[in-house]
Amino acid sequence: MIIAVDGPAASGKGTIARALSRHFGLPHLDTGLLYRAVAQRVMAEGLDPTREADVVAVCDFEDRLLEDPALRTDEAGKLASVVSAHPLVRAALLQRQRRFAQQPGGAVLDGRDIGTVIAPDAEVKLFVKATPMIRAQRRHSELRAHGSKVSLDKVLGDIRARDDRDARRTEAPMRQAADAALLDTSFLSIDAAVQRAIGLAEARIANRAQT
DSSP: OEEEEEOOTTSSHHHHHHHHHHHHTOOEEETHHHHHHHHHHHHHTTOOTTOHHHHHTTOOOOGGGGGOGGGGSHHHHHHHHHHTTOHHHHHHHHHHHHHHHTSTTOEEEEESSIIIIIOTTOSEEEEEEOOHHHHHHHHHHHHHHTTOOOOHHHHHHHHHHHHHHHHHOSSSOOOOOTTOEEEEOTTOOHHHHHHHHHHHHHHHHHHHHHO
16 A cells, blocks of 8 residues: 655645554655755765756665755755756656555655655545645744744745745646645644544545445
């Protein structure tokens, strides 16, 4: 069974995907980490993130890089959105994601194009969203907890810019799959969002079993 969880930054999709992974006993991949790893290598080697050939050159990396705490920084996230817009970069990471999805028993993957490109035949598809302001407030709180002095307005601007890049890129833009269940977490607690996601997933599984 493959579960695809898509949505914009700070919508809660990662938390929900991890919870679904635990609930159904499936391995989980945060596909955004792949692009963050590429972004981290671009920074480390002083490459130009807007030059596709430079970025493609560092797309082959070992899985252990995904454990680097530096990938979770806001800087890595912003740059990941830039490098992920390159078609050849997405192509270079496509099979890596599909291999994970198609392993025996299935998997849970979260990202922005899982249900539309990586695993279009996934048994369960969720699209998780929240308003830009709610997402900015969540991200702002996280950054402040780590000592950042960034303003809420700056975070909101970054969120909107990233949404625009992700939705407007020509290759695998972020969008809700036609057969994905929509989950708006704007006014839900973490526990409520997780329980709602589990309920939606179990309903999809039950419906497929009856057809």
